[in-house]
Each structure stands twice: as structure tokens, then as C-alpha cells.
Amino acid sequence: MTRRVAVTGLGVISALGGDAGEFWQSLQAGRSGIAPLQTVDPALLRFPNSAEVRNFAPLQYFEEKEIGLLDRFAQFGVVAARQAIAQAGIRWTQSLRESTAIVTGSCAGGQNTEDEGFVNLYRNNIPRVNPFTIPRTMENGAASRISLETGVVGPTYTISTACSSSNHAIGQAFWMVRSGAVEMAITGGSEAFFSLGFLKAWEAMRVVSPDTCRPFSKDRRGLILGEGAAMLVLEPIEAARARGAAILGEIVGFGMSSDAFHITQPSPDGAARAMRACLRDAAQLQPEAIAYINAHGTATLANDAAETASIRQVFGAHADRLAVSSTKSMHGHTLGAAGAIEAAATVLALREGILPPTANFTQPDPACNLDVIPNTARQAAVEFALSNSFAFGGLNAVLAFRRAET
Amino acid sequence: MSHEELTARVRAVIAATQHLPQEKITPDSTFEELGIDSLDGINILFAVESEFNINIPDEAAQNLRSVRDVIDGIAKLLEGGQSGQAVTA
DSSP: OOOOEEEEEEEEEBTTBSSHHHHHHHHHHTOOOOEEOOSSOGGGSSOOEEBOOTTOOGGGTSOHHHHTTOOHHHHHHHHHHHHHHHHHTOOOOHHHHHTEEEEEEOSSOSHHHHHHHHIIIIISOOSOOOTTHHHHHSTTHHHHHHHHHHTOOSOEEEEOBTBTHHHHHHHHHHHHHHHTSOSEEEEEEEEOOOOHHHHHHHHHHTOBOSSOOOTTBTTOOOBOBBOEEEEEEEEEHHHHHHTTOOOOEEEEEEEEEEOOSOSSSOOHHHHHHHHHHHHHHTTSOOGGGEEEEEOOOOOOHHHHHHHHHHHHHHHGGGGGGOEEEOTHHHHOBOGGGHHHHHHHHHHHHHHHTEEOOBTTOOSBOGGGOSBOOBSSOEEOOOSEEEEEEEETTTEEEEEEEEEOOO | OOHHHHHHHHHHHHHHHHTOOGGGOOTTOBTTTTTOOHHHHHHHHHHHHHHHTOOOOHHHHHTOOBHHHHHHHHHHHHHTTOOOOOOOO
């Protein structure tokens, strides 16, 4: 069996706002959510800025006793899932609950909880940690909570593949719906890791920008770390139409690869392999059919050049006609949530007929010679788009999207 | 600290970090010759920062291509007032 898979719900919480509407407003305006670090004292770090979620008030979404079991990363995931489910207008039946999958991505899981426990143990000499530490830190915390809230008893799991976690998760969910293994999926990712220890680990890699995130610019200086979550509701297109659900877009393909090259440096060959696999999976979609790519575009010296090379490898002459932008320039690099937040950006871009720009762009780099939609969003009716995620460890995951038919 | 002592300590740190015999590491050796890639590079910087108790900013880190670059970079930071005492982990 193979069915077309529709996106019928979207939820996003990020540096750009508390829901998908605010998210899209900022993307459309080319407005970045990068601002001075809030949770951790920048005086302790080599970088002063972040794309944190500002003014998040958990009590707006959860009862006090519920918060005790949920790390910030899980709270974000649940909030995004609720938005997506509400938009999709799902009417749960026991049969649907049994045939729905929940597949999420997270790289750091309950990092804040873990860090707090360690500080108490190792620095403050308190001989015990919060008894809910394990359920709060486990990377599947968001998925399990979403299952609890919805009563979904179908396949539920979490994928952790660094910066590709969410693309891997959404891809798996897409395949499960397409093949008929399940009738619906709630899928995406969430991440919240702003603790000194975790930020120090990133500082030591020397890939974090001391100013802002300028993907593809000649003077780019690295990534800006961000947090947040995005969740999508997926279901067969026929089922969505039958129940009168609004179809926001379609997922048409998913491709994966491993670089087998270097533990942190990217390989254009590996990335190209994943993009080609995605196109093949999309019923042999031709490269020329793609008009927009939401790039991995972290703004590190290494990624942006390697990604450009890999795009040229796959698309050849057509690369000159592609529009490519990195929305990480606005919402930051949300690690395990990146694929999900960028999937939301891509679905919205196709739906609205407006391609988000690469913000903070100053000057072109000959090694990144693509049309990167600098600074200003562009009206464009695009039918097919790709969204790239290329992770540390050389793990690549690419999704292909199609605009909803009108 | 004399230039000789600085050179000796840098060679020792690089040898230890890269699991290479110290004889292979001369002030003229380039990272490429020594098989030091970008990941090894940041590892060496970490070891050097610990050894000399200094803070090497990212911009300085990007231009290090040889053992001499590292020695000269540290000398400059030490002259600029950063401490030179060895720090045990």
C-alpha cells in the first residue's frame, strides 16, 4: 500500500513566538529572533547571543503539579503538539488512538533538569536529586506526555541523531502513514538546553558565532544556538479530505545517508546521497521539479560551503535556478528540533507562496554561490521543496514537501 | 618563561594530545604534515589552554596552521597579561 500523506496540523514554539502564526509573521518579515543570552550569563561564555524562547510561562499551559514531571524541552513539545492537534481538528476515537503514531526527535532531552541535579550534587553538596530526574531527562519525555494527553496507544518513540533528529522522526512517521502501518501521526521535535555546561560544550567546538547567524555570507562566523519545538499532524490525504480537514501541504519523500567521512566535518557526497535518496523516494521526483530548499545552513564555515557543493552535485545546472534559504538565521539552530521547525517553515512557505529569506546576509561567498534569498522574503509559487538536515556524526536526513492542491 | 621553555611545553602538549613522539614535532611542523585535522586542532587548543591557563579566542583559533603559529599565539597572549601557570585538570 502507498498513500499520499497530508499535513493537517502545525504547531511551533520558538524564538520567533509562541505559535505558528507568530513564527510565520517573523519569517515573512525576515525578522530574526536572535538576541542577548538570557538564561545563562554571557560573561561566562565566548558568545553573547542566542535564539531562546522568551517569556515562556509554563503555568499558562500546565498545572503546577504537571510541571514537576516535565522538563522545559518536553513542555515545548507538548505545547507544539497541542497546537497541531487543535488545528487538525482531530476527533479521537479508540480506533484512531490505536492506529496513530507519535514520533519525535530530541538531541539533548531534559538537559536543564540534568544540569540542575548535577549542580546540586557536585557543587552544592546536596546528597539527592529530584526523584523525577529520569522521567524528566529522558529524550522520549515529550512523546510519552503527548501519548498520555491524547490517549494515543499506537507506535510511539523518539529518535536522537543530533541535528537531524527531527527530520529522521518526521521521515519515519511519514513512511508509517504512507505504508498504512498507521492512520495518523503526530511528529516533530523539541529541544531546550540552555545550561552553562551544555553551552560550554558548544563553545569548545568553536563553531558558535560571537555575533549573529549569517548563513552563506562571506563573513559568517558560526551558528547561533536556539530552542523550541514544532509538531505536525500527518494523515492520508484521502482521509483528510473525507473528514473535511484543511490540508496545509504534503510530504512526498524522505531520504537518509551517513557520510562515513568525519565525526564532525560534513561531506558533500553524503549530503548529496541523502538528497538523491529523498527524490527517489518521492516517486522518482526529478531534481528540476524542486524550486526551493530550506537549507541546513548553520552558518558555520564548513557546513555552508559543503552544503552548496552537495546541492550543485545533485542539481547540476538547475542549481542556478533554485532558491535556497536558511531560516536558522532567524530561529537559530535548535539541534534536535531543527528539522521540525524547518519543516513547519517549508510547509508554510509553500502554502503562503512566500519564501522566507536568509536573514543577516551581508556579502556573498564564492564558495556559496547559490540564490540564498538574502534578507527579504520573496513571493514565489513553488510546488516542490526540500528541507535538509546534516548532523554531526555525518548523519543526513532530507524531506521533500509539496504544496497543497487548491 | 623563556622562548625555549615555551617551545618545549607546546611540543610536549601536542605530542601528548596527538599520541605522537615528541621528536616528530618541530616548531616548523605544519598541522597538515602532522596529520592534525580541524577536530584535532580544537583538541590541541583545549590542551594548550589548560596547560598555560589562557583563553584563546575563536578568531585566533581559526588561523593556526603550524606549531610555530601556536607558540607565537601563546607568547602573544602571555605578553598581553594572561597567566602562564600550569593548571592541572
